[in-house]
Amino acid sequence: MSSKLIAIVAGVGPGTGASVARKFAATYPVVLLARKPESYEPLAKEINSNGGKAIGISTDVADSSSVKNAVQKIKEEFGNDVGAAAAIFNASGGFRRSPFLELPEDVFTSSLAVSATGGFHFSQATLPLLLKGVEQKSKYPPSLIFTGATASVKSNALMASFATGKWALRALSQSLAKEFGPQGVHVSHVVVDGVIDIERTKEWMKGMPKEAKLSPEGIANDYWYLHTQPVTNFTWEIDLRPAVEKW
Amino acid sequence: MSSKLIAIVAGVGPGTGASVARKFAATYPVVLLARKPESYEPLAKEINSNGGKAIGISTDVADSSSVKNAVQKIKEEFGNDVGAAAAIFNASGGFRRSPFLELPEDVFTSSLAVSATGGFHFSQATLPLLLKGVEQKSKYPPSLIFTGATASVKSNALMASFATGKWALRALSQSLAKEFGPQGVHVSHVVVDGVIDIERTKEWMKGMPKEAKLSPEGIANDYWYLHTQPVTNFTWEIDLRPAVEKW
Amino acid sequence: MSSKLIAIVAGVGPGTGASVARKFAATYPVVLLARKPESYEPLAKEINSNGGKAIGISTDVADSSSVKNAVQKIKEEFGNDVGAAAAIFNASGGFRRSPFLELPEDVFTSSLAVSATGGFHFSQATLPLLLKGVEQKSKYPPSLIFTGATASVKSNALMASFATGKWALRALSQSLAKEFGPQGVHVSHVVVDGVIDIERTKEWMKGMPKEAKLSPEGIANDYWYLHTQPVTNFTWEIDLRPAVEKW
Amino acid sequence: MSSKLIAIVAGVGPGTGASVARKFAATYPVVLLARKPESYEPLAKEINSNGGKAIGISTDVADSSSVKNAVQKIKEEFGNDVGAAAAIFNASGGFRRSPFLELPEDVFTSSLAVSATGGFHFSQATLPLLLKGVEQKSKYPPSLIFTGATASVKSNALMASFATGKWALRALSQSLAKEFGPQGVHVSHVVVDGVIDIERTKEWMKGMPKEAKLSPEGIANDYWYLHTQPVTNFTWEIDLRPAVEKW
Numbered sequence: 001m002s003s004k005l006i007a008i009v010a011g012v013g014p015g016t017g018a019s020v021a022r023k024f025a026a027t028y029p030v031v032l033l034a035r036k037p038e039s040y041e042p043l044a045k046e047i048n049s050n051g052g053k054a055i056g057i058s059t060d061v062a063d064s065s066s067v068k069n070a071v072q073k074i075k076e077e078f079g080n081d082v083g084a085a086a087a088i089f090n091a092s093g094g095f096r097r098s099p100f101l102e103l104p105e106d107v108f109t110s111s112l113a114v115s116a117t118g119g120f121h122f123s124q125a126t127l128p129l130l131l132k133g134v135e136q137k138s139k140y141p142p143s144l145i146f147t148g149a150t151a152s153v154k155s156n157a158l159m160a161s162f163a164t165g166k167w168a169l170r171a172l173s174q175s176l177a178k179e180f181g182p183q184g185v186h187v188s189h190v191v192v193d194g195v196i197d198i199e200r201t202k203e204w205m206k207g208m209p210k211e212a213k214l215s216p217e218g219i220a221n222d223y224w225y226l227h228t229q230p231v232t233n234f235t236w237e238i239d240l241r242p243a244v245e246k247w
Numbered sequence: 248m249s250s251k252l253i254a255i256v257a258g259v260g261p262g263t264g265a266s267v268a269r270k271f272a273a274t275y276p277v278v279l280l281a282r283k284p285e286s287y288e289p290l291a292k293e294i295n296s297n298g299g300k301a302i303g304i305s306t307d308v309a310d311s312s313s314v315k316n317a318v319q320k321i322k323e324e325f326g327n328d329v330g331a332a333a334a335i336f337n338a339s340g341g342f343r344r345s346p347f348l349e350l351p352e353d354v355f356t357s358s359l360a361v362s363a364t365g366g367f368h369f370s371q372a373t374l375p376l377l378l379k380g381v382e383q384k385s386k387y388p389p390s391l392i393f394t395g396a397t398a399s400v401k402s403n404a405l406m407a408s409f410a411t412g413k414w415a416l417r418a419l420s421q422s423l424a425k426e427f428g429p430q431g432v433h434v435s436h437v438v439v440d441g442v443i444d445i446e447r448t449k450e451w452m453k454g455m456p457k458e459a460k461l462s463p464e465g466i467a468n469d470y471w472y473l474h475t476q477p478v479t480n481f482t483w484e485i486d487l488r489p490a491v492e493k494w
Numbered sequence: 495m496s497s498k499l500i501a502i503v504a505g506v507g508p509g510t511g512a513s514v515a516r517k518f519a520a521t522y523p524v525v526l527l528a529r530k531p532e533s534y535e536p537l538a539k540e541i542n543s544n545g546g547k548a549i550g551i552s553t554d555v556a557d558s559s560s561v562k563n564a565v566q567k568i569k570e571e572f573g574n575d576v577g578a579a580a581a582i583f584n585a586s587g588g589f590r591r592s593p594f595l596e597l598p599e600d601v602f603t604s605s606l607a608v609s610a611t612g613g614f615h616f617s618q619a620t621l622p623l624l625l626k627g628v629e630q631k632s633k634y635p636p637s638l639i640f641t642g643a644t645a646s647v648k649s650n651a652l653m654a655s656f657a658t659g660k661w662a663l664r665a666l667s668q669s670l671a672k673e674f675g676p677q678g679v680h681v682s683h684v685v686v687d688g689v690i691d692i693e694r695t696k697e698w699m700k701g702m703p704k705e706a707k708l709s710p711e712g713i714a715n716d717y718w719y720l721h722t723q724p725v726t727n728f729t730w731e732i733d734l735r736p737a738v739e740k741w
Numbered sequence: 742m743s744s745k746l747i748a749i750v751a752g753v754g755p756g757t758g759a760s761v762a763r764k765f766a767a768t769y770p771v772v773l774l775a776r777k778p779e780s781y782e783p784l785a786k787e788i789n790s791n792g793g794k795a796i797g798i799s800t801d802v803a804d805s806s807s808v809k810n811a812v813q814k815i816k817e818e819f820g821n822d823v824g825a826a827a828a829i830f831n832a833s834g835g836f837r838r839s840p841f842l843e844l845p846e847d848v849f850t851s852s853l854a855v856s857a858t859g860g861f862h863f864s865q866a867t868l869p870l871l872l873k874g875v876e877q878k879s880k881y882p883p884s885l886i887f888t889g890a891t892a893s894v895k896s897n898a899l900m901a902s903f904a905t906g907k908w909a910l911r912a913l914s915q916s917l918a919k920e921f922g923p924q925g926v927h928v929s930h931v932v933v934d935g936v937i938d939i940e941r942t943k944e945w946m947k948g949m950p951k952e953a954k955l956s957p958e959g960i961a962n963d964y965w966y967l968h969t970q971p972v973t974n975f976t977w978e979i980d981l982r983p984a985v986e987k988w
Binding site: 064099100101103105108109112116117120121123124127128151154155156157158159160163164165166167168169170171172174175176178179180 | 805840841842844846849850853857858861862864865868869895896897898899900901904905906907908909910911912913915916917919920921
Binding site: 635678680691705707709712716723724725726727728730731732734736737738739740741 | 955
């Protein structure tokens with residue numbers, strides 16, 4: 001008999017991360033990782049009060065000891081043998097749109113530290129749990145899903161601090177897909193190409209219809225769909241954009 | 248009130264096309280297009296006897312008058328105002344793996360005639376029906392989906408007659424996605440990267456587990472998933488491959 | 495001793511084709527292919543009167559018998575054993591920027607006939623001569639170079655009739671590069687991404703500096719450079735654009 | 742009158758970096774950056790004794806103060822107003838081919854620190870000098886060239902520590918090309934796809950002809966060619982591989 005599998009979501013801000021966590025919480029206990037408690041507490045409360053199970057752990061994905069500590073807490077909560085059905089990497093560093101020669105070093109390196117090194121730490125921490133999920137014959141292939149952006153495939157002027165990390169993360173996801181697919185773990189990369197419809201973007205694109213923004217619930221459905229694909233039909237990459245988007 | 252919408256599938260051989268048609272037949276009357284009646288008759292019979300509705304029409308997608316004739320027959324059957332919920336282009340010409348200097352002209356041009364020109368004819372014939380589907384407020388955004396292959400993104404030695412048509416078809420799908428997305432039609436391209444598990448490939452990859460081949464039912468699920476994406480979250484392209492595939 | 499090698503240029507309009515022909519004419523006798531004599535005659539005259547050697551042959555690259563006839567004439571002129579140092583495919587069909595549903599069938603198919611099928615005929619006709627160039631120990635590796643465009647890698651709305659042929663041609667060039675590189679023929683694809691500075695574009699981009707357009711002589715230098723790369727260092731693809739171009 | 746412009750090469754190991762430095766030293770005084778004096782001293786001596794001018798500076802590109810110190814030394818040597826005609830980033834971190842779960846954190850981060858952060862520091866340090874080169878009306882557009890690899894466009898299993906940095910560097914180069922092209926600086930990325938023929942690879946690919954490896958002198962010629970392209974015809978990316986390479 002398989003023990004209960006969990007889902008882990010890193011980067012649970014108010015948009016994609018929260019929606020994805022809610023979606024996966026309908027099936028799995030979810031672990032919410034964010035740097036600050038205020039990012040995960042309301043969501044954990046919401047999920048727990050709706051009959052799901054969620055715990056939050058303050059974690060800086062850019063810091064390996066912080067990520068190791070999170071894994072330790074997960075094991076304390078769910079047992080040393082806990083397996084994962086899904087691990088979602090949705091974290092992003094604080095990049096800046098800026099003329100390159102005015103870009104501070106710390107903005108460049110911290111963006112890279114979250115996207116690239118954070119992706120590395122998160123993958124090294126969760127893949128052993130996902131492989132446990134394979135052993136424990138999870139219903140759906142255990143899934144490691146990375147959130148990408150337009151800047152994952154296109155590197156525009158003034159956007160070097162964002163694109164470098166995102167390209168690195170996409171490279172990581174492709175290498176992992178090739179290594180861990182044959183071991184039964186489904187690694188995917190999602191190119192989110194457009195503005196997501198969240199509180200922060202409320203004032204953006206005024207005059208455009210509501211459908212001009214990506215729905216976070218729609219994105220969560222797409223992540224869930226990727227998760228349910230059988231081992232015969234794995235998708236590495238999908239792009240997502242509003243129908244009216246110019247691209 | 249919206250009238251009944253249909254799904255149209257071109258290229259209903261024994262693999263992807265048939266599975267996709269069965270999947271969409273659970274919701275829509277389906278029109279099966281193939282050059283020869285023996286390709287669609289057993290499938291039409293099967294769908295009709297299972298409570299669905301299917302008609303087959305002998306059609307050469309490479310020939311514009313044949314495609315126009317198919318549209319005429321569709322209108323005779325379903326009414327002049329018929330709208331489409333989905334149109335799936337799954338046809339492929341008879342390419343040949345061959346040293347380039349030994350490749351006969353007619354192999355090259357007939358492959359191109361099906362993949363590229365056939366894709367053009369099929370799109371021009373079905374887009375007006377898909378736009379009718381938009382007007383008639385179809386439940387899911389009307390979808391035009393093209394079947395691609397590894398050779399749609401990689402053009403290997405000896406494969407020029409296959410890759411040229413497939414790259415052209417991918418270009419067509421991208422241009423149409425950009426033009427018709429804003430009009431409410433969801434245009435997608437699916438990169439099928441691996442061997443599909445059908446009768447014809449039964450003897451291939453002996454010694455490998457069954458999971459080393461793509462499941463046609465899995466592919467059909469993926470097409471259906473693309474079809475059900477809302478206008479806020481359109482995917483243009485997904486790749487599909489067995490977990491154990493090397494790529 | 496090696497006999498004299500020739501260069502063959504298909505599509506010698508007033509821009510890239512003519513400049514490339516002039517450049518290669520400084521080293522090789524050149525064969526100019528175009529549908530109409532008025533496209534090659536002034537250029538042939540110019541080259542011949544400047545001490546070079548050029549002949550023009552009326553050729554429709556979309557028509558295999560026309561291309562075979564051109565090869566026949568080349569052999570009559572230069573001998574049955576003639577080898578080629580370079581073959582440049584610079585032809586383009588008459589596409590149209592158009593809403594897809596208003597695009598006439600003949601525009602779509604004729605664009606494809608030149609770019610894709612024309613590329614096929616030209617390659618089948620010239621590769622045997624290029625392989626002769628290898629045998630005859632040409633100074634530089636015999637080169638087959640295809641002219642691409644922005645639309646070779648990006649398929650925009652309303653541009654389906656151009657992009658399909660250009661993507662097909664790019665696929666052809668990649669497959670040929672992989673097959674014939676090991677045989678000593680250098681196959682390249684050039685993505686010309688911008689407006690070329692020729693008579694026809696004189697009125698375009700008014701108010702922009704002259705440097706906002708690609709120089710045809712510059713393009714010719716790039717083709718020549720590709721031609722001179724040694725077998726240890728072949729480039730398949732380069733992109734070319736004005737420094738000020740937005741991309 | 743323009744003052745003398747320099748070329749700066751980071752990463753002058755025994756292969757590409759040294760060849761590129763030799764090539765550019767024929768025209769410009771060159772600055773050789775490497776972590777250890779033994780990497781640049783013999784080369785500096787060789788260039789100086791052959792009538793060129795070279796200075797070496799011990800520099801860790803991953804460390805911003807080390808890079809700033811190098812710029813300081815360059816100004817002491819060549820004057821505060823010194824402009825650069827070329828800056829070549831050829832450094833690579835010490836990656837490891839390894840199962841992902843056995844990859845040490847420091848290998849991952851140090852590879853990234855050189856390729857991505859090193860690329861950032863080098864670009865921020867040299868772009869002001871390259872822009873000075875533009876002001877001083879350099880004969881050829883000042884050029885910032887990055888050395889990429891197969892792993893810059895393809896991220897294979899077990900290669901995550903190399904590919905992440907290389908993809909990030911490619912993203913950086915694309916963003917800079919778009920920002921600084923319009924300012925007259927030519928930014929390029931070279932995908933070196935194959936084994937380079939140097940001392941270290943002498944025992945590799947035994948039984949293959951010498952031409953199966955990339956010539957470092959050939960690569961240097963390609964960099965020089967990119968450098969000489971006029972502002973009307975900039976190439977962002979070229980790939981380089983031996984004619985016999987499988988790809």
